[in-house]
Amino acid sequence: MSKAPIQLAPSPLPCTRRAALLGAGACFLTAHSALAQPIPNLDVPYVPTPQQVVDRMLEIAKVSGKDFVMDLGCGDGRMLVTAATKFGARGFGVDLNPVRIREATENAARANVADKVKFEVKNLFDTQIKDADVLTMYLLPSVNMQLRPRILSEMKPGSRIVSHAFNMEDWDPDQRENVDGREVFFWIVPTKLEGKWTIVDGGSKIALDLKQTFQRLEGGAESGAAKGKAQGRIAGQEVRLSVALNGETKIYAGRVSGDKLVPIAGDGAAGWSGNRG
């Protein structure tokens, strides 16, 4: 990796506050060849993720050769170069700073993965994210929150998001880990399950009316005259529902396939089927 000096550009946050938020004592301007170019108005200053944190973020997201990984604000490209060299993934990174993109492109060529990872000078807010299997971010809380509605509406259910240092407020992470003093947050984009579902389990029909908050489900369950409660958690396209009726609690673990819930073999109740409506 090239060791580029940290370069900060005008931002809505004061310098010390921005560096403190990013968890590094990185708030200084250095002489740099890039100063000859116009300094882009960055939403986040450049502070690279330490390599051991990069490695662990990609492990947590279970990146593999099947994945297309995107890094929004890619810096010197270390996240995607590592995704390609260690995990065989393809990648696309954007950064507003042309100096970072030049470094990233050089780093990819040096690591012999220029065919797998591409970098482009582009604003992350103008970048399509729908094709990413994994999205990596080391941004700021406000930027994460601006991206959150797009992540939830544009990305495929089951896509994974891994963020260094910053969460997405009330969207609880599916996993959280402290890596060498750095917080790493991981989410799986949940499929949309809100609404009415019917589970047919042996001779009984259970009507569910579910409310969804991110990956959490909660609602009513009815079977004949009996009224009860349903609670659940979605992980991508899989759901684990706990239905309490007639003093008994049953677990229904299924995979969403269109308007159907298909039981996951060996997990929870067997011999049931679920349908929307």
Ligand SMILES: C[S@@+](CC[C@H](N)C(=O)[O-])C[C@H]1O[C@@H](n2cnc3c(N)ncnc32)[C@H](O)[C@@H]1O
């Ligand atoms: C904290 S650094 C993270 C770099 C890299 N992802 C890593 O983890 O090492 C944030 C990066 O976002 C870039 N950036 C800031 N605002 C941006 C924007 N609106 N669009 C694209 N990149 C941006 C900065 O130039 C910087 O390289």
